[in-house]
Amino acid sequence: xxxxxxxxxxxxxxxxxxxxxxxxxxxxxxxxxxxxxxxxxxxxxxxxxxxxxxxxxxxxxxxxxxxxxxxxxxxxxxxxxxxxxxxxxxxxxxxxxxxxxxxxxxxxxxxxxxxxxxxxxxxxxxxxxxxxxxxxxxxxxxxxxxxxxxxxxxxxxxxxxxxxxxxxxxxxxxxxxxxxxxxxxxxxxxxxxxxxxxxxxxxxxxxxxxxxxxxxxxxxxxxxxxxxxxxxxxxxxxxxxxxxxxxxxxxxxxxxxxxxxxxxxxxxxxxxxxxxxxxxxxxxxxxxxxxxxxxxxxxxxxxxxxxxxxxxxxxxxxxxxxxxxxxxxxxxxxxxxxxxxxxxxxxxxxxxxxxxxxxxxxxxxxxxxxxxxxxxxxxxxxxxxxxxxxxxxxxxxxxxxxxxxxxxxxxxxxxxxxxxxxxxxxxxxxxxxxxxxxxxxxxxxxxxxxxxxxxxxxxxxxxxxxxxxxxxxxxxxxxxxxxxxxxxxxxxxxxxxxxxxxxxxxxxxxxxxxxxxxxxxxxxxxxxxxxxxxxxxxxxxxxxxxxxxxxxxxxxxxxxxxxxxxxxxxxxxxxxxxxxxxxxxxxxxxxxxxxxxxxxxxxxxxxxxxxxxxxxxxxxxxxxxxxxxxxxxxxxxxxxxxxxxxxxxxxxx
Numbered sequence: 001x002x003x004x005x006x007x008x009x010x011x012x013x014x015x016x017x018x019x020x021x022x023x024x025x026x027x028x029x030x031x032x033x034x035x036x037x038x039x040x041x042x043x044x045x046x047x048x049x050x051x052x053x054x055x056x057x058x059x060x061x062x063x064x065x066x067x068x069x070x071x072x073x074x075x076x077x078x079x080x081x082x083x084x085x086x087x088x089x090x091x092x093x094x095x096x097x098x099x100x101x102x103x104x105x106x107x108x109x110x111x112x113x114x115x116x117x118x119x120x121x122x123x124x125x126x127x128x129x130x131x132x133x134x135x136x137x138x139x140x141x142x143x144x145x146x147x148x149x150x151x152x153x154x155x156x157x158x159x160x161x162x163x164x165x166x167x168x169x170x171x172x173x174x175x176x177x178x179x180x181x182x183x184x185x186x187x188x189x190x191x192x193x194x195x196x197x198x199x200x201x202x203x204x205x206x207x208x209x210x211x212x213x214x215x216x217x218x219x220x221x222x223x224x225x226x227x228x229x230x231x232x233x234x235x236x237x238x239x240x241x242x243x244x245x246x247x248x249x250x251x252x253x254x255x256x257x258x259x260x261x262x263x264x265x266x267x268x269x270x271x272x273x274x275x276x277x278x279x280x281x282x283x284x285x286x287x288x289x290x291x292x293x294x295x296x297x298x299x300x301x302x303x304x305x306x307x308x309x310x311x312x313x314x315x316x317x318x319x320x321x322x323x324x325x326x327x328x329x330x331x332x333x334x335x336x337x338x339x340x341x342x343x344x345x346x347x348x349x350x351x352x353x354x355x356x357x358x359x360x361x362x363x364x365x366x367x368x369x370x371x372x373x374x375x376x377x378x379x380x381x382x383x384x385x386x387x388x389x390x391x392x393x394x395x396x397x398x399x400x401x402x403x404x405x406x407x408x409x410x411x412x413x414x415x416x417x418x419x420x421x422x423x424x425x426x427x428x429x430x431x432x433x434x435x436x437x438x439x440x441x442x443x444x445x446x447x448x449x450x451x452x453x454x455x456x457x458x459x460x461x462x463x464x465x466x467x468x469x470x471x472x473x474x475x476x477x478x479x480x481x482x483x484x485x486x487x488x489x490x491x492x493x494x495x496x497x498x499x500x501x502x503x504x505x506x507x508x509x510x511x512x513x514x515x516x517x518x519x520x521x522x523x524x525x526x527x528x529x530x531x532x533x534x535x536x537x538x539x540x541x542x543x544x545x546x547x548x549x550x551x552x553x554x555x556x557x558x559x560x561x562x563x564x565x566x567x568x569x570x571x572x573x574x575x576x577x578x579x580x581x582x583x584x585x586x587x588x589x590x591x592x593x594x595x596x597x598x599x600x601x602x603x604x605x606x607x608x609x610x611x612x613x614x615x616x617x618x619x620x621x622x623x624x625x626x627x628x629x630x631x632x633x634x635x636x637x638x639x640x641x642x643x644x645x646x647x648x649x650x651x652x653x
Contacts, residue, residue, distance in 0.1 A: 374434075422470075
């Protein structure tokens with residue numbers, strides 16, 4: 001049976017109220033509707049009432065029981081994901097729609113413009129503050145509310161694809177704040193929230209132990225809401241709602257046109273004096289958009305080019321939005337395009353990279369399948385067929401990364417003071433700290449031409465060193481700043497020594513500049529322990545070393561590569577009494593060079609040593625795969641890496 005509507009009802013230990021709501025739905029629905037009740041491990045008479053309702057509603061009633069109650073938001077999301085109706089709505093168990101209201105809501109959402117995200121049902125609410133609209137029915141006032149001037153959906157009805165597109169409720173909330181947050185996500189995606197005129201419900205706001213328990217979390221939920229959307233903490237007006245301009249996110253601008261609202265992906269690209277390179281990229285992007293069929297826009301930040309870039313784009317690519325800058329602000333200038341980006345998702349590209357057509361649809365599917373996903377990292381393919389990626393799996397690369405727009409806004413964009421180098425690290429850590437996940441997908445591909453560039457070696461080395469120091473000083477928990485800084489700076493010094501005088505000069509200048517700025521830093525805001533673990537993998541590597549190396553009886557190991565994250569491998573080996581005989585790194589090996597007392601040698605020297613297993617001390621997925629296959633091709637001893645599955649470990653052993 002095809003349902004016009006799925007009604008989601010989270011409940012817990014409020015059997016009598018639930019029974020009243022179900023009775024009102026049984027007698028007051030004409031449309032084809034399914035009812036999904038998510039029971040949060042009730043211990044009262046809820047089960048008995050649901051069993052009786054099953055006999056009345058038959059196949060239209062679906063009951064999902066949680067083993068333990070996880071809160072209203074999680075329960076609602078469970079119901080949303082199980083729904084099959086073309087429209088969806090959620091109801092509290094202490095609410096009762098007026099007769100005919102649900103049917104009228106279905107008619108209105110079916111007739112609404114595609115740009116309408118949700119229709120809000122009027123309901124009885126005691127407050128008279130922050131009221132956006134009000135109607136009077138049979139002597140009772142029914143109201144719609146707003147948050148800091150932005151209309152939000154009270155018991156919203158919306159198309160199922162809208163709920164899916166927005167990722168349902170943010171499970172960072174427990175109860176309060178979830179519905180205004182969902183509405184703000186709709187506004188941010190270019191959709192509107194409109195009143196459902198004539199659609200009303202009674203809402204008892206029944207006071208009991210469960211509501212009191214939920215209310216204890218109200219302050220935390222509201223703090224998260226205001227922090228996430230950077231809303232004003234205090235409302236100086238009794239009512240600051242403006243129906244002609246209702247959205248806080250618009251910063252005083254009028255709502256976008258229907259044409260603007262349909263954009264799914266915004267490409268942000270920065271360039272400087274590379275006219276032919278960016279022309280080639282824009283030609284490829286046009287073909288990608290035609291092939292994918294997905295509505296996209298391209299915003300180009302022109303960093304004060306003097307080679308005719310702006311004129312070329314105006315003539316050859318009139319649909320591209322060009323934002324001219326007064327000076328060269330580097331790749332971090334992409335921030336300038338974010339306020340204008342209308343897409344639900346934002347993709348950062350280099351001026352010499354572009355995605356494959358199928359990657360756009362795959363990216364959207366990944367985001368919609370996981371509401372905690374803040375950024376997706378593309379698999380970057382170079383002209384010779386090789387691949388590139390970050391030194392850390394939870395850090396994106398600038399030539400191909402997609403963001404959920406709200407995550408990018410919440411994290412604050414790229415660090416403007418970096419210009420270039422390590423800006424990906426700083427933004428990635430802020431995303432992780434705010435609870436967003438970053439994941440690399442192999443079905444997302446970006447072709448990176450690595451066009452010849454005018455990068456200045458001294459400047460590149462200087463900014464690389466300076467900005468990496470600032471990343472550590474700003475973001476890492478205090479006890480880890482110095483160990484990681486010592487490791488990273490030693491590695492950058494070795495790299496500079498292998499590249500010549502200009503890089504060595506850049507290293508020392510960057511070290512001095514970064515140290516001075518770190519010491520002058522008045523306030524630090526370290527990321528959470530959970531975010532740091534996702535980034536550094538210290539505990540994960542420690543557990544892996546115990547399970548895969550120590551438990552296998554390997555007492556002498558060879559490390560492969562002085563990777564940027566080598567420290568956790570060295571600490572874990574030390575903890576389990578495993579001796580590291582040497583580190584094989586053909587790029588950084590040098591006579592007499594040591595890492596924490598361990599010789600750094602060539603692969604050819606390492607193969608002659610006695611050891612039980614080779615362990616790849618690198619967490620860059622591309623480089624791990626290359627080193628693993630290389631060493632397995634010429635050495636019969638086990639080659640282990642932290643990304644291997646249990647089955648792979650058994651085979652390797």
